[in-house]
Amino acid sequence: MPEGKIVKALSGFYYVLTADGLITQCRGRGIFRKNKINPLVGDSVVFQADNDREGYILEVLPRKNELVRPPIANIDQAILVFSAMEPEFSTALLDRFLVLVESKEVTPLICISKMDLIDQDEKLNFFAEYYRKIGYEVILISTKDPEGLKEILPYLKDRTSVIAGQSGVGKSSLLNVLRPELALKTNDISTHLGRGKHTTRHVELIEINDGFVADTPGFSSLEFQEMEAEEVKECFPEFVHISDQCKFRECTHLKEPKCAVKDAVETEKIAAFRYKHYVSFVEEIKDRKPRY
Template structure:
């Protein structure tokens, strides 16, 4: 039975890319509904071709990870796209994305766009330097500078990447630079709401630089529905590195004495805004309504 990767899902159809480069439009067999399994873009599946163009997905192989909003599986890395301005760069939103991505064991790459629109870039570069120092790759680009955007190419090869970030930051514009033949629809920022309109309606893997990039509708939910309080500290890289110096094993870095993380905050080694975001996320999960 042939295997392939789902590269597009639209209107109940799954488009499966086989090893020979052919794409088969498939429907899912009823067994998926019975077992409550929904095939996702990025899934490796076994399928049966009824003819040269049509067939059925019969089995979804084990996933290494998955996201539900947007629905995609087997992701190697997330390109987190944040604008320097319009909308303004938000460390709170970036840390929320990083926490969600880290919890799924997906490698984040931070891409700051619209650098050309800044009159004073010192603050944004200060933020970028901090995230680089704690271990993240940070790329600063302008969609008007194809050479600058080209710095992303080496990170895309042989990987499945998802482009994520707030609406209106230039995700579709970025993909248009990476693949000019796509001519993806983009939308202007709503001056009233301060955010862009969603311009992508489905999930699709697009081949770029011998890898695949997912064009997605964006994260429609950024709630920590699958995270527990004790998981959050492991999603902050600098906390993990310093936690070995805490007096108590399993320190939550909140009320315990002789906490290396709190000491690092006090001496400026850890940015205060990062620690405040951590406390906010823990409080949010603590007060989360139980699911039934």
């Protein structure tokens, strides 16, 4: 039986791309619903083709990860797009995205867009350098500079990437520059709400530079529903790097004495804003209502 990758899901149909470049429109087997198996964009599947265009998915192969919102599987990389202005750059929101991405073992790429709207900004440069220092790739871009955007292309090769971030930061504009023939619909920022109008309606993988990029509706939920409080510290790489220096092996970096992370915050080796966000995320998880 042929195998392929689901590159689009729409109205109960799954569009499966095979290695030879053909796309077959498939339905899922009824037993999937019975067994609570939900094929996702990004899934590798075994299918049976009734003809050149139509078929049925027989098996969903094991996933390495999956996201719930947006519903997508087997992601290698998350391109997190945040704007320098309109809306204003937010480290709190970026750190929330980073924790969610790290928890799924997805590699983040931080893109700060709309750099054409600001002059050299010392504060923004500080943030960019700090995130680089703790191990993240950070690139500064402007959709008004198509040549500069090509800096992203090497990161896309041979990877399946999800593009996400603040609403209204130019995610669809970015894809339009990388592949102009897409002509993806974009909307201006809503001045009343300070956010972009929702423009992307379904999940679809788009081929760019020998890789796949998901143009998705973005993360409609940024809550830590699938995480426990003790897991959050593992999603801060600068904490992980020095945690073996804490007095207690299972140190939560909150109230324990002789904590290397808290000491590093005091000596400014770890940024205070990162530690503040860590504490607030842990408290948020501890305060959430139990699910039954």
